[in-house]
Amino acid sequence: MEAQSERRLLQWLKGDLAIDEVGFVPLSKTGAELLFQFYAARYEKGSMTLTSNLDFANWTQVFKDEQMTDALVDRLTHRAQIVTDLSKA
Template identity: 60%
Template sequence: MVGADVTIIDELGYIPYHQRAAELLFQFFSTRYERGSMIITSNREFSRWVEVFHDEQMTAALLDRVTHKAHIIPMNGESYRLKETYSK
């Protein structure tokens, strides 16, 4: 099986997942763990991911996997989209 070198998950947690979808995403991350690179973007702090996945134990296990050996780059600032809107 040929896998992707990098998997990109954009805006994780923008909307909460149904329980089954959260479980499937957890399984995907677990399968991908230490087998390939991932880039994950999210507007939510890690402490709020349980709101997305609805299960504290699963969320803790997920965060354990995605943060292990990770480079976490917190970014704060103005929205570039909003900035473009006002500059017109």
């Protein structure tokens, strides 16, 4: 939200990106919408590494909108390599 207010959001659309602990901090409705728009804008434009302790099924708790969460997971998992920590099994 800070990057958007300072009109710096576009600089994050290029290059590789790592985002750690998706879902660790609850998002406001505006924050969730901005994050969705950011991911959608980066879709197939650069690689992203995301980490989260939440299963995709629980991401609705973070983004607070089932339809937006489904669309986001679709974009993130398309042509993705998903690695899970099997040591917890």
